[in-house]
Amino acid sequence: xxxxxxxxxxxxxxxxxxxxxxxxxxxxxxxxxxxxxxxxxxxxxxxxxxxxxxxxxxxxxxxxxxxxxxxxxxxxxxxxxxxxxxxxxxxxxxxxxxxxxxxxxxxxxxxxxxxxxxxxxxxxxxxxxxxxxxxxxxxxxxxxxxxxx
Amino acid sequence: xxxxxxxxxxxxxxxxxxxxxxxxxxxxxxxxxxxxxxxxxxxxxxxxxxxxxxxxxxxxxxxxxxxxxxxxxxxxxxxxxxxxxxxxxxxxxxxxxxx
Numbered sequence: 131x132x133x134x135x136x137x138x139x140x141x142x143x144x145x146x147x148x149x150x151x152x153x154x155x156x157x158x159x160x161x162x163x164x165x166x167x168x169x170x171x172x173x174x175x176x177x178x179x180x181x182x183x184x185x186x187x188x189x190x191x192x193x194x195x196x197x198x199x200x201x202x203x204x205x206x207x208x209x210x211x212x213x214x215x216x217x218x219x220x221x222x223x224x225x226x227x228x229x230x231x232x233x234x235x236x237x238x239x240x241x242x243x244x245x246x247x248x249x250x251x252x253x254x255x256x257x258x259x260x261x262x263x264x265x266x267x268x269x270x271x272x273x274x275x276x277x278x279x
Numbered sequence: 280x281x282x283x284x285x286x287x288x289x290x291x292x293x294x295x296x297x298x299x300x301x302x303x304x305x306x307x308x309x310x311x312x313x314x315x316x317x318x319x320x321x322x323x324x325x326x327x328x329x330x331x332x333x334x335x336x337x338x339x340x341x342x343x344x345x346x347x348x349x350x351x352x353x354x355x356x357x358x359x360x361x362x363x364x365x366x367x368x369x370x371x372x373x374x375x376x377x378x
Binding site: 135137139141142143147148151152157160161162163240242244247 | 359360372374
C-alpha cells in the first residue's frame with residue numbers, strides 16, 4: 131500500500147534524448163516551466179522560480195534524491211498541490227517524485243510516481259469547483275485507486 | 280488524512296460506508312477477518328482524521344462517511360494528477376518537436 135500517484139507516457143524518441151530533457155536543468159525547466167538556478171546534483175537543493183503562466187512569482191524548491199543515468203531521476207519537493215498560498219508560505223510535508231525511463235518499441239516510456247501523501251495531514255484546498263454529481267461509491271473508488279497506486 | 284486512508288482495512292471500511300448510510304461496528308465488521316475491537320480501532324483512526332462521523336442510536340454507536348472530507352482529498356489528488364498529465368504532455372512535445 132502506497133500513497134502515490136503514477137502517470138505514464140510514451141515518447142517517440144530515443145531514451146538518451148528523453149534522459150537529457152529530464153536531467154538537464156535548463157531543458158527540464160523548458161517543459162516543466164521553471165527557471166532553475168543550478169544543474170541538478172544528488173543531495174543538493176534545487177532552487178529557482180516558476181515560469182508557468184500565472185505562477186511566475188512562486189519559488190521552485192526541490193532536493194535531488196537520485197540521478198541514475200538513463201534509468202531514474204528523483205527529487206523531493208513540498209506538497210503544495212499547486213496551491214498558491216501553500217507555494218508562497220512553504221509547507222512542512224514533502225513528497226517524493228521519481229521518473230523511471232525504459233525503452234519501448236519506437237521510443238521511451240516515462241513513468242512518474244509521486245509518493246508520500248501519507249505525510250500530508252490534510253489535503254491542500256484547491257480552487258476546483260465542487261461537483262456532487264458523481265456517485266459516492268465512484269468517488270471512493272477513485273481515491274482508492276489513487277492511494278493504491 | 281492520507282495516512283488514515285492508506286490502509287487496506289480502513290479503505291475497505293470507507294468503501295462499505297460509500298453509500299452515505301450510517302452503520303454499527305458489528306455491521307461494518309461483517310466478513311472481515313479481524314476482531315470487533317480492531318474494527319473499532321480503525322474507525323477511531325478514521326474519526327480522528329475527520330473521515331467519518333459518529334452518532335448514537337440508543338446505546339449503539341453508528342458511523343457514517345464525512346463526505347466533504349473525502350471529496351476534498353479526492354479533489355486534491357485529482358489536481359496533482361492532472362498537473363502531472365499536463366507536465367508529461369509538455370515533456371513529450373518538448374522532446375518530440377523540440378518545442
